[in-house]
Amino acid sequence: xxxxxxxxxxxxxxxxxxxxxxxxxxxxxxxxxxxxxxxxxxxxxxxxxxxxxxxxxxxxxxxxxxxxxxxxxxxxxxxxxxxxxxxxxxxxxxxxxxxxxxxxxxxxxxxxxxxxxxxxxxxxxxxxxxxxxxxxxxxxxxxxxxxxxxxxxxxxxxxxxxxxxxxxxxxxxxxxxxxxxxxxxxxxxxxxxxxxxxxxxxxxxxxxxxxxxxxxxxxxxxxxxxxxxxxxxxxxxxxxxxxxxxxxxxxxxxxxxxxx
Amino acid sequence: xxxxxxxxxxxxxxxxxxxxxxxxxxxxxxxxxxxxxxxxxxxxxxxxxxxxxxxxxxxxxxxxxxxxxxxxxxxxxxxxxxxxxxxxxxxxxxxxxxxxxxxxxxxxxxxxxxxxxxxxxxxxxxxxxxxxxxxxxxxxxxxxxxxxxxxxxxxxxxxxxxxxxxxxxxxxxxxxxxxxxxxxxxxxxxxxxxxxxxxxxxxxxxxxxxxxxxxxxxxxxxxxxxxxxxxxxxxxxxxxxxxxxxxxxxxxxxxxxxxxx
Numbered sequence: 050x051x052x053x054x055x056x057x058x059x060x061x062x063x064x065x066x067x068x069x070x071x072x073x074x075x076x077x078x079x080x081x082x083x084x085x086x087x088x089x090x091x092x093x094x095x096x097x098x099x100x101x102x103x104x105x106x107x108x109x110x111x112x113x114x115x116x117x118x119x120x121x122x123x124x125x126x127x128x129x130x131x132x133x134x135x136x137x138x139x140x141x142x143x144x145x146x147x148x149x150x151x152x153x154x155x156x157x158x159x160x161x162x163x164x165x166x167x168x169x170x171x172x173x174x175x176x177x178x179x180x181x182x183x184x185x186x187x188x189x190x191x192x193x194x195x196x197x198x199x200x201x202x203x204x205x206x207x208x209x210x211x212x213x214x215x216x217x218x219x220x221x222x223x224x225x226x227x228x229x230x231x232x233x234x235x236x237x238x239x240x241x242x243x244x245x246x247x248x249x250x251x252x253x254x255x256x257x258x259x260x261x262x263x264x265x266x267x268x269x270x271x272x273x274x275x276x277x278x279x280x281x282x283x284x285x286x287x288x289x290x291x292x293x294x295x296x297x298x299x300x301x302x303x304x305x306x307x308x309x
Numbered sequence: 310x311x312x313x314x315x316x317x318x319x320x321x322x323x324x325x326x327x328x329x330x331x332x333x334x335x336x337x338x339x340x341x342x343x344x345x346x347x348x349x350x351x352x353x354x355x356x357x358x359x360x361x362x363x364x365x366x367x368x369x370x371x372x373x374x375x376x377x378x379x380x381x382x383x384x385x386x387x388x389x390x391x392x393x394x395x396x397x398x399x400x401x402x403x404x405x406x407x408x409x410x411x412x413x414x415x416x417x418x419x420x421x422x423x424x425x426x427x428x429x430x431x432x433x434x435x436x437x438x439x440x441x442x443x444x445x446x447x448x449x450x451x452x453x454x455x456x457x458x459x460x461x462x463x464x465x466x467x468x469x470x471x472x473x474x475x476x477x478x479x480x481x482x483x484x485x486x487x488x489x490x491x492x493x494x495x496x497x498x499x500x501x502x503x504x505x506x507x508x509x510x511x512x513x514x515x516x517x518x519x520x521x522x523x524x525x526x527x528x529x530x531x532x533x534x535x536x537x538x539x540x541x542x543x544x545x546x547x548x549x550x551x552x553x554x555x556x557x558x559x560x561x562x563x564x565x566x567x568x569x570x
Contacts, residue, residue, distance in 0.1 A: 104471060124470060136468040140486040140563040149482070150473045175563045191472070 055083035055231030056127045056198035058103060062112035064255075065098050072098040073255040075112070085225060085232045087246035089239055091287065095255045096235045100203050103233060104130050116199070129197035131205040135184035137176040137191075144172040147191045155194070162190040166220060182213035186220070193224060200225075202234040206241065218244055222267065239283050243276060244269055249283060259286060351533040356540070359533035368522075373541075376507060376518040379435065380545075383442025384503045391447040391499070392492070395454025400484065405455075416448045421509055433514040438507065445506040446499040453495025457488030490564060493557050500549035508542055 058080040065073040072095040080086050090096045101107045102114060105125035114121040116128075137146045147159040163169045166186040176184060185205055192200060202221070206214045222245055225232055236242055242249045243263055251259035261283065269276055333353055339345045340352030347355065363369040394412065398405035420441060431437035461484055469483050511520020519538050526534035561567040 106467065106471065124473075126473070128471075130468075130471045132464065132468065134464060136462075136464050138465060138482065138486070140489075140561075141482070149469075150478065177563065177565050195473075 056117050057082050059115040063109045064111035066110045071255050083229045085247045087234045087242035087249045089242050090252040094252045096252050100201050100235045104128050104201050128199040128201050129192040130201045131188050131192050133204045133207050135188040139176055143174050143187050162194045166190045182209050200230050200232045239280050243280050355533040356536050360537050372519050372522045379438045380503050380507050383439045384446050387443030387446035388450050391450030392454050395451045399455045399458025420444045438510045441510045442506045445502040449498040450495045453491050457491025461487035497553040504546050
């Protein structure tokens with residue numbers, strides 16, 4: 050139960066309907082302890098819904114979600130979420146945002162995690178004076194202070210500029226390697242998914258249509274041929290397929306996978 | 310260069326007072342020269358003398374304290390009812406569905422139109438004035454509190470839930486501070502209504518208070534006392550506004566829009 054141990058997340062035949070619109074249908078997914086899984090897909094494909102289900106913010110309309118073998122009911126207490134917008138409370142200082150909801154002697158811990166994300170000197174600032182990247186780092190510190198076993202990342206870097214993104218990706222990877230939590234990252238950026246994840250999953254029309262392990266050694270290099278190749282394959286798979294081509298496409302990706 | 314000097318000067322403390330002091334000087338000059346009959350407007354110095362007399366014979370404090378008591382009691386009652394109703398209806402939709410339409414109907418009656426009825430109910434005693442002030446203050450507090458709560462960022466509330474805040478913590482950490490800018494607008498507005506209501510109520514039916522002081526002086530043609538009473542109201546209005554601004558500066562420090570007031 051202590052820090053450094055990730056939770057296991059299993060989705061069994063999970064579906065989610067809003068009215069008569071299917072956001073997800075029959076999704077099966079196993080995320081192992083300490084694994085980093087990236088979920089990609091076009092906007093509106095249901096990937097954010099999947100993350101909200103894993104956080105317990107929504108309930109599935111069919112199927113079930115297991116966290117460490119137990120069916121999830123209500124909020125997922127082992128999980129923390131990083132949202133696309135940092136969602137810091139503007140009326141609390143950085144320090145108090147990090148310690149939100151904690152009891153007892155949390156101040157030293159808050160300073161420690163702020164140190165880890167490189168913002169210890171901004172502890173007494175208001176969030177409004179921080180840059181977008183700094184706000185996300187505060188949000189990351191807030192997520193990590195309670196040593197979550199599952200970190201859910203809902204396109205947290207989507208609104209950042211390219212250089213800040215790269216910094217943040219490195220930071221997230223470093224902290225994940227140190228703390229061994231399980232991570233589920235939703236993104237529309239294939240490059241980012243391949244950079245960070247052990248496994249990339251593609252969701253299309255509410256179904257998992259692709260599951261590619263990424264066996265590149267860390268830290269990964271964008272210039273690397275195998276890296277570029279994999280990104281390219283996944284991108285072409287997302288952009289190029291019509292439903293009838295899907296079966297063929299997944300075969301060719303299966304071959305790519307073996308090649309890696 | 311010129312622009313920055315202009316803004317530096319305009320930002321100075323003295324500037325807001327330049328116009329009133331200028332007018333006052335002109336007024337005094339006009340009265341001294343005999344262009345202005347003391348029936349119409351007494352000289353500022355006469356007003357000061359009247360103020361001094363009222364203060365030294367104790368009349369002033371009697372009327373002041375009565376008016377203050379009415380204003381604050383009415384404000385406390387009406388303000389807290391409005392605030393609590395706003396919170397209730399903002400947080401719980403069913404409460405809003407039940408209550409909001411009725412509240413809006415009552416709100417649309419000008420509360421001063423109730424004066425005849427209020428006098429029938431309470432006579433011209435203290436209750437009548439307190440009631441009117443409370444009624445007047447209630448709605449701006451209600452409307453602005455409701456608006457503030459309604460506009461609290463749903464994303465922040467969701468974040469709060471994910472980060473394990475209970476209902477009570479959600480209220481203190483997110484609902485209330487999120488609604489505070491709007492609530493303080495309501496407070497400022499309510500303070501204005503508070504004085505307005507009190508002036509009218511005291512002028513129409515009272516046997517003590519600043520409004521009574523003014524009406525009584527009118528009967529004896531004491532324009533200096535009348536003007537002094539009016540100035541008192543203006544001063545209190547300004548005081549109330551300063552208190553509200555002070556609270557804004559203090560409680561909304563985090564908000565960039567309030568950092569340079």
